[in-house]
Amino acid sequence: MTQPMTQSMPQPMPQPAPASALAVARNRAALMEELRRLLPGMADSRKTLPFGLAALDSCLPEGGLPCGALHEVVPAPYGIPAAFGFIAAILGRISSPPPPGPRLRAPEWGRVFLVLPAYGFREYGRLHGHGLKNLGLDPARLVLVETAHRRDTLWAIEEALRSGAPAAIAAMIDKLDLKTSQRLHLAATDCGLPLFLLRPAQNLESSAAATRWRVGTAEAARDRFGLVARPRWHLQLERARNGRPGEWVVEYDHVAHRFSLAAALADPARARGANEKNEKADRNAHCA
Amino acid sequence: MADARAKAGFLQVRAVDAAADDAALRRLALWATRYTPTASQWTEENGADGFFLDIEGAAHLFGGEERLLADLSSRLEKNFGLPARLAVADTPGAAWALARFHPAPLKILPSGREAEALAPLPIEALRLTPETCTTLRRLGFKSVGALLEQPRAPFAARFSAKLLRRLDQALGHLDEPLVPIVPPPVYHSLRYLLEPIVTQEAVVALSSRLMGTLAHVLTRDGVGARTLKLSLYRVDGEVKTLDIALTLPTRNAVHVARMIELKLDAAAATDDAGFGFEAIGLAVTRAEPMPARQTELASTGDGDRTECCAALIDALRQRLGPASLRRLEPVESHIPERAEVPVPITSETLAGPAPERKTEQTRPLLLLPHAEPTEVTALVPDGPPRRFCWRGVTYEVTGAQGPERIGAEWWRMPPPYPPPLAGEGGGPTRDYYLVEDSGGRRFWLFREGLYGRETAAARWFVHGLFA
Numbered sequence: 001m002t003q004p005m006t007q008s009m010p011q012p013m014p015q016p017a018p019a020s021a022l023a024v025a026r027n028r029a030a031l032m033e034e035l036r037r038l039l040p041g042m043a044d045s046r047k048t049l050p051f052g053l054a055a056l057d058s059c060l061p062e063g064g065l066p067c068g069a070l071h072e073v074v075p076a077p078y079g080i081p082a083a084f085g086f087i088a089a090i091l092g093r094i095s096s097p098p099p100p101g102p103r104l105r106a107p108e109w110g111r112v113f114l115v116l117p118a119y120g121f122r123e124y125g126r127l128h129g130h131g132l133k134n135l136g137l138d139p140a141r142l143v144l145v146e147t148a149h150r151r152d153t154l155w156a157i158e159e160a161l162r163s164g165a166p167a168a169i170a171a172m173i174d175k176l177d178l179k180t181s182q183r184l185h186l187a188a189t190d191c192g193l194p195l196f197l198l199r200p201a202q203n204l205e206s207s208a209a210a211t212r213w214r215v216g217t218a219e220a221a222r223d224r225f226g227l228v229a230r231p232r233w234h235l236q237l238e239r240a241r242n243g244r245p246g247e248w249v250v251e252y253d254h255v256a257h258r259f260s261l262a263a264a265l266a267d268p269a270r271a272r273g274a275n276e277k278n279e280k281a282d283r284n285a286h287c288a
Numbered sequence: 289m290a291d292a293r294a295k296a297g298f299l300q301v302r303a304v305d306a307a308a309d310d311a312a313l314r315r316l317a318l319w320a321t322r323y324t325p326t327a328s329q330w331t332e333e334n335g336a337d338g339f340f341l342d343i344e345g346a347a348h349l350f351g352g353e354e355r356l357l358a359d360l361s362s363r364l365e366k367n368f369g370l371p372a373r374l375a376v377a378d379t380p381g382a383a384w385a386l387a388r389f390h391p392a393p394l395k396i397l398p399s400g401r402e403a404e405a406l407a408p409l410p411i412e413a414l415r416l417t418p419e420t421c422t423t424l425r426r427l428g429f430k431s432v433g434a435l436l437e438q439p440r441a442p443f444a445a446r447f448s449a450k451l452l453r454r455l456d457q458a459l460g461h462l463d464e465p466l467v468p469i470v471p472p473p474v475y476h477s478l479r480y481l482l483e484p485i486v487t488q489e490a491v492v493a494l495s496s497r498l499m500g501t502l503a504h505v506l507t508r509d510g511v512g513a514r515t516l517k518l519s520l521y522r523v524d525g526e527v528k529t530l531d532i533a534l535t536l537p538t539r540n541a542v543h544v545a546r547m548i549e550l551k552l553d554a555a556a557a558t559d560d561a562g563f564g565f566e567a568i569g570l571a572v573t574r575a576e577p578m579p580a581r582q583t584e585l586a587s588t589g590d591g592d593r594t595e596c597c598a599a600l601i602d603a604l605r606q607r608l609g610p611a612s613l614r615r616l617e618p619v620e621s622h623i624p625e626r627a628e629v630p631v632p633i634t635s636e637t638l639a640g641p642a643p644e645r646k647t648e649q650t651r652p653l654l655l656l657p658h659a660e661p662t663e664v665t666a667l668v669p670d671g672p673p674r675r676f677c678w679r680g681v682t683y684e685v686t687g688a689q690g691p692e693r694i695g696a697e698w699w700r701m702p703p704p705y706p707p708p709l710a711g712e713g714g715g716p717t718r719d720y721y722l723v724e725d726s727g728g729r730r731f732w733l734f735r736e737g738l739y740g741r742e743t744a745a746a747r748w749f750v751h752g753l754f755a
Contacts, residue, residue, distance in 0.1 A: 081654055085755020129616035129628045130651035139616040140642030146612045165596035217728035227689050231755050
């Protein structure tokens with residue numbers, strides 16, 4: 001159906017499209033496909049970072065977090081450590097070297113830059129490298145940038161994006177107007193780098209971010225001795241451009257750098273059974 | 289002074305301000321580095337009222353020694369209103385003597401004729417202490433020539449070694465090292481401008497060109513610049529210097545120009561350009577070997593990445609300050625707050641291997657700067673917490689994991705080793721618990737002091753937050 005359409009692309013539009021809505025949609029899809037093929041820059045920005053979880057990835061355009069885009073992470077009440085942990089987990093997936101397991105298609109493993117203002121964040125303490133390592137992010141791959149003003153923070157983020165040197169950039173910022181967020185999003189798109197912004201603000205302004213996550217706490221996954229095995233987070237995908245919102249409880253395995261859906265069971269014995277089933281399924285998937 | 293005032297009514301009296309004089313002389317010597325990088329300010333024993341310039345290899349840039357002297361003299365006169373006495377000689381001692389005691393204000397001594405030129409000068413021309421000069425005069429030695437005719441041995445016996453040393457230094461038998469006010473750069477490039485420049489763009493463009501000229505020399509020697517110094521010579525004699533430190537050695541003029549631009553932005557150095565800068569110098573103050581790298585074939589991209597990262601780190605550092613870019617480095621310690629320290633990023637930390645982290649214990653993502661005291665309810669005094677109150681909120685504990693016992697590091701304390709009781713002297717032992725509340729928030733709590741052995745009433749603290 002779309003074949004004649006794409007072939008006729010290089011010439012000017014030969015005739016007006018058929019009037020039915022379905023045909024219009026198809027034409028549009030074909031047109032977009034052709035445009036993407038023709039624009040090499042867009043192919044880069046289409047790189048994605050899949051979570052490796054069908055439930056999450058199906059809600060995101062192209063089956064993963066768009067690589068060259070701005071992503072907002074908003075903590076639920078009391079959720080700053082959890083939101084930070086979620087970002088650290090994603091950064092850990094991006095910056096970990098590829099060999100030890102099937103990884104997401106990261107742009108290239110490398111360093112990640114974390115821009116932290118010196119003025120916010122203080123009441124929650126400082127980042128602890130051993131804790132980062134417990135979340136699968138090697139502190140040696142992390143460059144901490146400390147800024148004194150919001151202007152410096154924005155400048156540092158944009159400078160890091162434009163240089164194209166890091167594998168990903170994360171930052172914490174308290175206020176961000178629409179125009180600035182558009183600017184940052186454009187910079188991220190131009191360079192094909194993911195930018196994660198932690199937004200501790202209560203009432204958020206509208207922004208140009210591709211996705212907005214709200215991260216809350218959830219009871220951790222425990223092993224059969226009752227010890228905390230994997231952290232769990234309550235994720236809400238509030239906004240996703242070209243995607244669908246959703247809500248999940250996920251857990252993260254820092255050794256394998258893998259997200260999985262938490263078995264929503266309160267009973268430890270049944271939770272254990274579910275976990276084992278999960279593990280078995282994971283193992284099978286891995287072998288396959 | 290009253291008599292002097294009576295005689296001359298216009299007389300003004302000021303107290304001597306040695307420090308201000310010294311600072312002014314230093315500024316003047318700095319200005320003079322536009323002629324040669326080695327300028328050495330005179331110390332107290334030289335009279336503290338002038339400076340040496342080592343113009344060897346620099347004079348031809350100004351069309352010879354005569355032209356250089358004429359230029360220096362006219363600029364001193366015009367810019368600062370200073371009538372100067374200048375002399376050029378092979379040795380600092382001879383130049384000093386000629387500048388002080390030769391009748392002509394500008395004097396150039398041909399090579400190897402020090403003895404001849406110094407002979408008619410008074411004995412003070414040897415930079416001796418006033419007492420030595422008085423003694424020599426009393427003995428009848430009024431000129432340097434009279435001293436030269438005599439055998440040396442009696443002088444060595446009667447006077448301090450300094451007399452003969454000064455004589456030898458003036459005649460060039462003994463070296464006199466000069467202490468430059470700024471350490472001489474390894475590579476240096478300087479440009480004089482016909483028209484003074486004022487704008488930042490012009491300064492950046494020019495320094496980029498200077499770096500371009502330096503790059504050839506750096507390539508030839510197989511090194512790259514790690515630290516640079518940009519000197520801006522203002523028309524009125526003020527000199528501004530900017531130090532630029534780089535993470536990795538570089539020869540890239542574009543990169544250096546960008547760094548200079550950022551630095552100028554941050555320092556606002558061109559804000560008070562006055563009537564403009566008449567000369568601009570760029571010096572490499574620290575050069576490091578920069579091995580040639582193979583490109584293209586089998587490129588993994590990691591080397592390029594490191595270089596890109598270094599360039600980014602440089603750029604951020606110029607604006608945000610040297611200590612704002614850091615990396616977390618582990619420290620060998622069991623005490624959580626001591627187990628890690630943020631260190632500024634250098635080339636070694638960037639390119640070198642990452643330090644090994646030994647601990648595989650459960651550690652929180654965020655560590656509070658100071659452990660915060662909290663009210664805890666526990667079933668038994670040395671049991672896990674059941675409920676705690678922190679920052680005005682009460683949390684019901686649904687699961688506690690622990691304890692992980694961390695004792696004080698007795699090897700850091702004064703002897704005797706080991707202390708008879710655990711925790712003696714260096715703070716009590718801590719029992720750490722990972723607790724989770726009903727909402728899924730995870731905390732790191734510790735109880736200070738072993739119940740019954742170290743303390744009767746244990747205190748609890750919140751020390752960290754888990755993701």
